[in-house]
Amino acid sequence: MPGKSSSLGRSLAEGAVAGTAATAVMTAWMWAASHAGLMPEQPQRRIVRATLLPGNADRRKPGDGLVGQLAHFGFGASMGAVFGLLSARRRPSVLAGVVYGLGVWAVSYEGWIGAAGILPPAHADRPDRRVSMLVAHLPYGATLAFTLRRMRPAAPLPAAEGETTASAS
Numbered sequence: 001m002p003g004k005s006s007s008l009g010r011s012l013a014e015g016a017v018a019g020t021a022a023t024a025v026m027t028a029w030m031w032a033a034s035h036a037g038l039m040p041e042q043p044q045r046r047i048v049r050a051t052l053l054p055g056n057a058d059r060r061k062p063g064d065g066l067v068g069q070l071a072h073f074g075f076g077a078s079m080g081a082v083f084g085l086l087s088a089r090r091r092p093s094v095l096a097g098v099v100y101g102l103g104v105w106a107v108s109y110e111g112w113i114g115a116a117g118i119l120p121p122a123h124a125d126r127p128d129r130r131v132s133m134l135v136a137h138l139p140y141g142a143t144l145a146f147t148l149r150r151m152r153p154a155a156p157l158p159a160a161e162g163e164t165t166a167s168a169s
Helices: 002-035 043-051 065-086 092-114 125-151
Strands: none
Touching: 002 065, 002 125, 043 065, 065 092, 065 125, 092 125
């Protein structure tokens, strides 16, 4: 079934591209939140220090900012690819994207990040970081769905009964 596998690959690729764009928008929000004093440190820096870079996760390391951004964009693209696959070549609503973005936040910040001891689970974290990260996932999801909508053609409207198409005239 070459048609099915190419459709699957296309859905994944479109989602990854949309996820990258969505991560850029989200990163701008996170940068603003950091500069407003709401997050003393970008969470992705701590995540890479705890998972990818050797040594103490509490101490800054050379390159943790760059590696953190690369990992953040990779994760955002991966989550976008999953959404691209879940939306199965349809044009998802922005609301569906926002709900998905909130799901990514919940699974990450209430789930694996807290369970791994990298950061406290969201319910036990600093309120300013918890709210900042929750809010950051709203534009992620909205941008993800909006970008996929722009990438995927709208389904043609069916002709009304008795109408002819231009090719039939």
